[in-house]
Amino acid sequence: MKRALLLMAISLSHKGELSDSFVIVPRSIHVGILGLPTECEARRRRTTPFVCLQSTNADAFDFSSKTGWNQFYEKRARPSDDQLVFEPYEWHSSLDHDVVFQLVERGGSILFVGCGSSAMPLELHDRHQGETHITCLDYSPSCIEQLAQSWGSTRSNMSFVCGDATRLETVPDIANGDERTDAIIDKGLIDALMCGEGWNGDVERLLTSAAKQLKTNGLYILASYKLSSATKDFLLDVGKEVGLEWTFDLEDEDNTRVSLSKAVMMHN
Numbered sequence: 001m002k003r004a005l006l007l008m009a010i011s012l013s014h015k016g017e018l019s020d021s022f023v024i025v026p027r028s029i030h031v032g033i034l035g036l037p038t039e040c041e042a043r044r045r046r047t048t049p050f051v052c053l054q055s056t057n058a059d060a061f062d063f064s065s066k067t068g069w070n071q072f073y074e075k076r077a078r079p080s081d082d083q084l085v086f087e088p089y090e091w092h093s094s095l096d097h098d099v100v101f102q103l104v105e106r107g108g109s110i111l112f113v114g115c116g117s118s119a120m121p122l123e124l125h126d127r128h129q130g131e132t133h134i135t136c137l138d139y140s141p142s143c144i145e146q147l148a149q150s151w152g153s154t155r156s157n158m159s160f161v162c163g164d165a166t167r168l169e170t171v172p173d174i175a176n177g178d179e180r181t182d183a184i185i186d187k188g189l190i191d192a193l194m195c196g197e198g199w200n201g202d203v204e205r206l207l208t209s210a211a212k213q214l215k216t217n218g219l220y221i222l223a224s225y226k227l228s229s230a231t232k233d234f235l236l237d238v239g240k241e242v243g244l245e246w247t248f249d250l251e252d253e254d255n256t257r258v259s260l261s262k263a264v265m266m267h268n
Contacts, residue, residue, distance in 0.1 A: 073117065073142040088119040091188035092223050095258045097123055099251055100185065103221055103262060108182035109133045111174070111213065113165035113206070114189030117143060125155050135159040135181075137174070165189060166205040168213050180215040187223040204238050207263075211242035214265040220244055222261045235263075243267045 097120050104110060106128045112121050115136040125134050134157065138144055141162050148160040163171030186206075193202040210220055227235075232248055239246050244263035251260035 073140050073146060087117070089117045091116060091118065091191070092258045094255055095187075095223050095251065095260065099260060100187075100221060100223065101127055103219060104132075104183045104185075107131050109135070109179065111135045111137060111181045111184045113137050113184055113186050113210070114139075114192065115143075115147070116188070117146065118187055120185070120187060121158065122151055122155070125158055130155065130157045133157050133159070135161055135174070137161045137163055137165055137171070139164050166193075166202055166209055168209040174213065181213050181218060182215055183219040183221060184210050184214060185221045185223075190222060191224050200234065203234075207235075207238050207244060208242050211244055211265060216265055216267060218265040220263040220265070222259075222263070224259050224261070226257065226259045227261070239263055
């Protein structure tokens with residue numbers, strides 16, 4: 001059993017995408033039986049939600065848990081001059097950010113949903129020399145507080161909003177804006193939502209909410225684990241309902257872990 005846990009942890013920690021102390025297993029399977037597939041294969045089967053178990057003590061970490069993520073960011077923060085300074089954490093670290101940046105134009109507005117502590121928003125802001133308004137949205141207060149303290153004083157064209165990406169219409173700083181958004185970037189949020197019970201409902205609410213905020217011809221850019229054909233069909237079906245037209249697998253074919261996809265907002 002320990003050997004199986006170790007092999008899974010090594011597989012998941014490739015290129016630093018997850019800590020080597022974590023393994024992901026189907027929620028309904030007891031960790032003791034462990035004739036388990038790797039995380040990617042398990043996602044392709046997509047028959048049950050996932051939890052992440054620490055191999056050291058088997059404490060569960062649910063990637064869909066607001067409380068869990070808030071504790072995660074609080075633990076990673078370190079005090080400095082009476083402020084909390086965060087350490088960037090890159091979900092899908094094997095993804096070349098430049099590939100994403102090529103999809104968005106300078107100027108306009110970009111919303112990062114479930115932004116976490118990724119450095120991608122900061123990199124894009126600096127790449128565009130502050131000409132693009134960037135909003136970082138996460139439902140973890142600790143995460144947003146750390147981002148605002150670390151970046152807010154030096155990047156005047158960045159906003160930091162605590163709110164639920166699946167219900168953007170309830171977030172005043174988003175819903176009350178004068179203009180719709182040119183692009184929404186999702187780097188791992190759908191992955192996290194798929195770890196929870198009723199993941200299909202959460203993903204559908206996310207895309208429905210996002211579609212209401214996008215301009216016509218605006219983009220929903222998704223960086224995720226490799227998508228199964230069933231998941232693609234699901235996204236296509238939701239897209240038809242809300243006006244998003246999907247194109248999948250845009251990334252370098254040599255990247256066997258991450259899928260980069262985009263959906264164009266066809267109408268409002």
